[in-house]
Amino acid sequence: VFAGDRVFEFDAKTRGASYLEIHEKGGGIYYTVSQTQSASEDRLLDLLLARIKDMMSCGTTLLECKSGYGLDLETETKMLTVIERAKQLSPMDLVITFLGAHAVPTGMSAEEGVESVIEMMKKFKNNPNLNIEFVDVFCEKGVYDVKQSEHILNAGKELLNALPAFHGEELNHLGSAEMGARVKARSVSHLEFIGEEGIKALSSHEIVAIVCPTTLYLLKLQSPPVRKMIDNNVIIAVGSDFNPNAMFCPTTLYLLKLQSPPVRKMIDNNVIIAVGSDFNPNAMCYSLPMAMNLSCGLTLNESLTATTINAAFALNRWQTHGSLEVGKVGDVVVIDAPDWRHIVYEFGNTGKLIKHVIKSGNLIK
Numbered sequence: 001v002f003a004g005d006r007v008f009e010f011d012a013k014t015r016g017a018s019y020l021e022i023h024e025k026g027g028g029i030y031y032t033v034s035q036t037q038s039a040s041e042d043r044l045l046d047l048l049l050a051r052i053k054d055m056m057s058c059g060t061t062l063l064e065c066k067s068g069y070g071l072d073l074e075t076e077t078k079m080l081t082v083i084e085r086a087k088q089l090s091p092m093d094l095v096i097t098f099l100g101a102h103a104v105p106t107g108m109s110a111e112e113g114v115e116s117v118i119e120m121m122k123k124f125k126n127n128p129n130l131n132i133e134f135v136d137v138f139c140e141k142g143v144y145d146v147k148q149s150e151h152i153l154n155a156g157k158e159l160l161n162a163l164p165a166f167h168g169e170e171l172n173h174l175g176s177a178e179m180g181a182r183v184k185a186r187s188v189s190h191l192e193f194i195g196e197e198g199i200k201a202l203s204s205h206e207i208v209a210i211v212c213p214t215t216l217y218l219l220k221l222q223s224p225p226v227r228k229m230i231d232n233n234v235i236i237a238v239g240s241d242f243n244p245n246a247m248f249c250p251t252t253l254y255l256l257k258l259q260s261p262p263v264r265k266m267i268d269n270n271v272i273i274a275v276g277s278d279f280n281p282n283a284m285c286y287s288l289p290m291a292m293n294l295s296c297g298l299t300l301n302e303s304l305t306a307t308t309i310n311a312a313f314a315l316n317r318w319q320t321h322g323s324l325e326v327g328k329v330g331d332v333v334v335i336d337a338p339d340w341r342h343i344v345y346e347f348g349n350t351g352k353l354i355k356h357v358i359k360s361g362n363l364i365k
Contacts, residue, residue: 102137134164157184
């Protein structure tokens with residue numbers, strides 16, 4: 001949920017500006033915060049419903065929606081209310097995540113930001129109209145450190161009974177994956193700079209590693225050690241990372257020039273891997289098939305698993321979504337191709353390839 005775009009930042013990145021340089025100059029998240037704060041609730045709802053429609057046309061039937069571009073009680077409440085309204089108006093199944101700790105609010109220290117986020121959660125606890133399932137925090141150098149992030153996530157568990165699921169090890173190695181084990185997180189996203197101990201922590205505690213190829217593409221980061229995580233039995237999921245800094249570009253990893261996370265290493269160490277589109281103002285990718293194609297070295301079978309049952313597990317929906325089984329929700333994507341692998345192979349032809357989308361037994365496309 002957000003207003004505005006950041007096409008001007010994409011232009012700046014092509015001229016050599018880094019994500020953190022833009023962030024420190026008041027761009028990035030802060031620019032989208034200003035746009036979202038000034039937008040009406042109805043305007044945000046219209047934008048969200050349009051995005052949901054586009055994502056459904058690409059075959060997505062279960063979607064995590066986050067706040068995080070408010071950073072104050074009024075705007076964060078507005079964003080969460082918009083998601084609740086969208087749940088009533090759209091056939092898409094939506095999972096709500098509170099990301100009030102997306103950045104330190106202007107004029108505050110990080111410690112003051114922590115207290116501000118906790119105060120918001122105290123207010124949300126007494127709001128019967130908000131059904132927050134996950135609490136997220138951007139655990140990163142210059143934002144919230146590991147100790148501060150741990151404090152926020154534990155408060156979310158206590159105040160909202162919400163599962164921790166956070167941004168970690170994206171731009172620097174901080175040891176946040178190990179912290180994820182301490183707070184019993186459901187997932188950690190990005191993980192480009194995860195270390196050996198972090199992989200072990202994810203594997204031993206069945207924490208989903210959500211890799212976001214869109215972020216890696218956009219920020220030009222290194223790839224996460226996906227193969228090592230898989231070999232270590234880490235659960236992998238893939239995210240689109242849809243956000244306003246790269247609305248229509250394939251992956252955040254590519255666009256932000258980040259390294260890929262060590263996905264193969266994580267798989268080798270039994271880490272659960274999920275792939276996410278990571279749709280946000282920094283990576284506006286509507287297409288999960290595109291994220292699958294650029295999913296950090298996963299095989300096609302692994303990429304399919306990471307975007308279906310593993311992604312459902314990351315959202316605490318594996319018992320009802322993520323696979324075609326008796327008793328589960330009837331979500332089906334019908335493709336016009338001789339082989340299912342064309343979903344990934346023809347990632348630039350989604351509009352023609354995806355013939356029908358069935359949501360809860362109803363034909364949507």
